[in-house]
Amino acid sequence: MRIDIDTAVCIxxxxxxxxxxxxxxxxxxxxxxxxxxxxxxxxxxxxREAARACPVSAISVVEP
Incomplete structure (x- = not known):
């Protein structure tokens, strides 16, 4: 899996x-x-639960 964090969105x-x-x-x-x-x-x-818990959706999880 690939995990991306959008640092411009993260609060x-x-x-x-x-x-x-x-x-x-x-x-x-x-x-x-x-x-x-x-x-x-x-x-x-x-x-995936951590990505869902993000209040601003700054985390995305991509499965290969």
Whole structure:
């Protein structure tokens, strides 16, 4: 899977990091970013839920 975070849209709500902390974290400014080494989601079933939880739809998940 490919995970894209639209950093221009992200407001730093943190719902992604709360839902799938093994894949998402927040940078020093509070905006969403992927945990290094987990850019492909590592098969986490929570990645899609994290994308749905984003209040501004800044996360998209694309299956190959």
């Amino acid at each position: 730093g709500a943190g719902q992604c990091a709360l839902t799938a902390p093994e894949v998402f974290t927040q940078d020093d400014d509070g905006f969403s970013e992927l945990v290094p080494g987990h850019e492909d989601g590592n098969g986490s079933r929570l990645v």
